[in-house]
Amino acid sequence: MLRVASVNVNGIRAARRRGFGDWLAQRDCDVVTLQEVRCRVEDLPEDAFGGYHVAYDPGSIPGRNGVAVLTRSRPAAVRTWGAEVLLRAPGERHTGLVAADAPGTLARGxxxxxxxGRYVEVDVDLADAAVTVAxxxxxxxxxxxxxxxxxxxxxxxxxxxxxxxKMHFLDAFARQLSRSRRAARARGREFLLTGDLNLAHTRLxxxxxxxxxxxxxxxxxxRAWLDAQLSPRTLVDVVRRLHPGVEGPYTWWSWLGQAYARDAGWRIDHQLATPGLARRAVSAVVDREHRGVRLSDHAPVVVDYARPLG
Incomplete structure (x- = not known):
């Protein structure tokens, strides 16, 4: 089984105070993608990413954004849109950023x-699993x-x-997403886009x-933009495929009022997979809390994929 989790931590230091490190150790994921890490490399807590290899693009805006992919083994390749990244193996403490692998020609805009610090992708090789995870x-x-x-x-x-x-970003990213998906296919890999899209697709x-x-x-x-990205031949909304016709499962709730208690949330954190990988998805759950504590205003989206992939 290949287990992939995606979570907007809304600040890695705050999430760790709420138990993120314990959740990470207990959840036993093969790949974990993070958004809104919001921490300078030199300020990362010791063992911030547990026993994982990390590819982290902190971005250049202090205290904002920042995306990472954590993997059990060293990634075969790491690509950004031109930004430098932190590449760190378990137990290492260096803080220098290095150039990522060439992404090819970037889409206009x-x-x-x-x-x-909005996008990073890695090539993951886990025995019979060859996938690009973003x-x-x-x-x-x-x-x-x-x-x-x-x-x-x-x-x-x-x-x-x-x-x-945002609409300019969506327009440019649609072109880049198509390039990334096709490049993965040319390398013989499935492609998986994860993260906080800040978009809810349907009334559900x-x-x-x-x-x-x-x-x-x-x-x-x-919503029309997301419609255009999804199809049985390009990318499939894995969580909705496994939970058809039901409300949610929501992944974000306001800290204000009783939104969380009433489960009055939004599903804006997604895993969108190429068709071969999507067919292998056997379980998708949202970890609303860990030991009675919310890790963030978002909750981890955890999907299990049967292997071999493709």
Whole structure:
């Protein structure tokens, strides 16, 4: 079995105080992808990533973003959009960043985000498993200008700037995603995109979908983008395939109010796999808490894939 988990830790140091290290040791995953690590390399806690090899792109914005892929064995290759990465084996303490492997020609527009710590992918070789696994942290975005109403928003109106930026990212990333998927196939590998997409796809993915139809993360334009990425021939939503027709399982809940207690969440953390890998998915669960404690405002998405893959 190949077990892959994806979790937005919302700060690795905060998550470790809540028990992330214990969860990581207990969950026995082959691959773990992280988003919003939000920590300078020199400030990472000792043994922050347990007994795993780590490929970590911290980005260049202090205290924000940062994505990583943890693997049992040293990855065969590590690629970013041009950013340097931390490559560390279990027990090592060096803090220097090194160049990642060449990603090939980048899609138009994607290099604009190279320094933000939003994407890293690795080639994993585990006996009979050959797969490229990517960790993505997609921008949250905002509302288009026509939906912004001062006094009724958490953020200050920005004339639609955050919305426009997210849509630009989605446009560029769609092209890059296609390239990455096809490049993996050319290397004889399956491809798995994991992470916090800050997008809920259908009404089943938002507990209060009626009142959130004009909320960032569930806008018609965003949902249409995800529609276009999914098909039986390109990428398959693994969790939805294993949980058809049911509400959730949600992966994010606000810290405010009773959202978590009422399970009034959003499913915005995903594992999207090429068809051969998706067919091998046998179990998908969301670890809402570990020993009674939430690790983050997000919860780990854990999927088991039967081997051999493909």
């Amino acid at each position: 994607i290099s604009r985000y190279a320094g933000e 960790s993505l942290y997609l921008p949250k975005g905002g509302l288009p200008a026509e939906l912004q109403q001062p006094g009724r928003m958490r953020d200050e109106p920005d004339g639609g700037a955050r919305y426009a930026r 993915d938002v507990a209060s979908w009626r009142r959130n139809q004009q909320s960032e993360g569930f806008l018609p334009q965003e």
